[in-house]
Amino acid sequence: MITPRMPPCWPISDWPYDDQKAWVRAAESDPLAREGQGASSHWRVTTRRFVQIGYGNWLGWLDARHGVCRDEAPAQRATVERVREYLTEMTAAGLADYTRAGRLQALGDALRTMCPETPTAFIGKLAGRLFAEARPLRDLNGRLRPAREILELGYKLMQSADTDHLPGVRKPIAFRDGLLIALWACRMPRVANLSQITIDGHLKRTGDRHRLEFTSAEMKQRRPWGCSWPERLEDALTEYLAVHRPLLAKRSTGNSKVLWMSQFGKPMPSASVAQIIKLRTTAAFGQSISSHLMRHIAATGLAEAYSNSSTDIAAVLGHTTTDTAEKHYILGRGVAAVRDFNAYLDTL
Structure with a gap:
């Protein structure tokens, strides 16, 4: 049996234009300028990189399985059914517990800052549950x-x-x-x-x-x-x-x-x-x-x-x-x- 492989991560240059714009807006330092601006401005460079890669992994998978609708807002694409399917496929591909939980956490953090007006808390809760239940893949x-x-x-x-x-x-x-x-x-x-x-x-x-x-x-x-x-x-x-x-x-x-x-x-x-x-x-x-x-x-x-x-x-x-x-x-x-x-x- 051949273990399925996850689609490649999308670099930020391949993200839909609205996603790129929302990502940049969230990182700007004036949270009073307009809604959503500055939501991730306090993040460290390493945190921003982690979330960026995690969101790119999501877009890569979403495009390969369903096609990315560039007219949809980022949070609209993350339905409960799709997130559940994403998790199922990561599990089938043999990704470690902490890796799967980390990718969901990154997706939730990206959507929370890019689309603060849209409820996506279920993704963070799912990631938290996975972290609580995670076990190391290798015996340390x-x-x-x-x-x-x-x-x-x-x-x-x-x-x-x-x-x-x-x-x-x-x-x-x-x-x-x-x-x-x-x-x-x-x-x-x-x-x-x-x-x-x-x-x-x-x-x-x-x-x-x-x-x-x-x-x-x-x-x-x-x-x-x-x-x-x-x-x-x-x-x-x-x-x-x-x-x-x-x-x-x-x-x-x-x-x-x-x-x-x-x-x-x-x-x-x-x-x-x-x-x-x-x-x-x-x-x-x-x-x-x-x-x-x-x-x-x-x-x-x-x-x-x-x-x-x-x-x-x-x-x-x-x-x-x-x-x-x-x-x-x-x-x-x-x-x-x-x-x-x-x-x-x-x-x-």
Whole structure:
């Protein structure tokens, strides 16, 4: 039996003209100008991209199965029957629970902002129910590795920059990647935050130690988040800033303060940071350790080291409540959470 494939996603350039116009209007920053304007102006770039792709997936499917009527308003096309059929076909195509729920959420969010006068709440409710019932398609337990091994990989990469006689730019790259992965293992920031760290901005020196500080606008949960730079990595940070980063920044045409520099002297976007983590962990362990999986590892370590630790998990991973920690990570205290996790690492 051949598993059906979903039609391709429509890029925004292929959307009906009225849909494009409604999408742009919703993103404009003056909500008082006219109805619907500014409904999505507060969205992050990543959120806007997620919803745009989700709506493009819907239009691609709708055109392939029913034809897109360009004279209809976006919300008029999303009937209960069609949305139900869309969900049924995504299920038949083997899409994971979270993928199907995400596509429906994106469709509902797009219609809610593009056509606020039209009731489409049933789509969001359906997506919420799917998220509540969703189960991972893959078993993550088989891919979990002790946090100690991730940290050791970081140390090993930094050490290789001094002992393996790497040529040219490979030496500062190895040290950069090692420090990045070691910080990731100790603090578990999301890749988007890890990649945006700036010197004297997010990274601040207080006495003989450094701290990381992010504003609420920079955090996914819209709450400010900060922590001390790992004490065990203070010397490595000093060496990176004094020796290795200047070598990477030689090709820079500006005066960027971004902490992680590429071999071409440019700030590294989150996609590049994620790719480094993927490649380095695959080479070391035979399979990649994603940012999401690393957060499972951190939660597992805390749950094993401390009982009743869902508050710790929420604080360490930057969640607004303990619900996400309990549901998506591990069921298992909040100001001392980061210190507790590092104490756990010290015992390994």
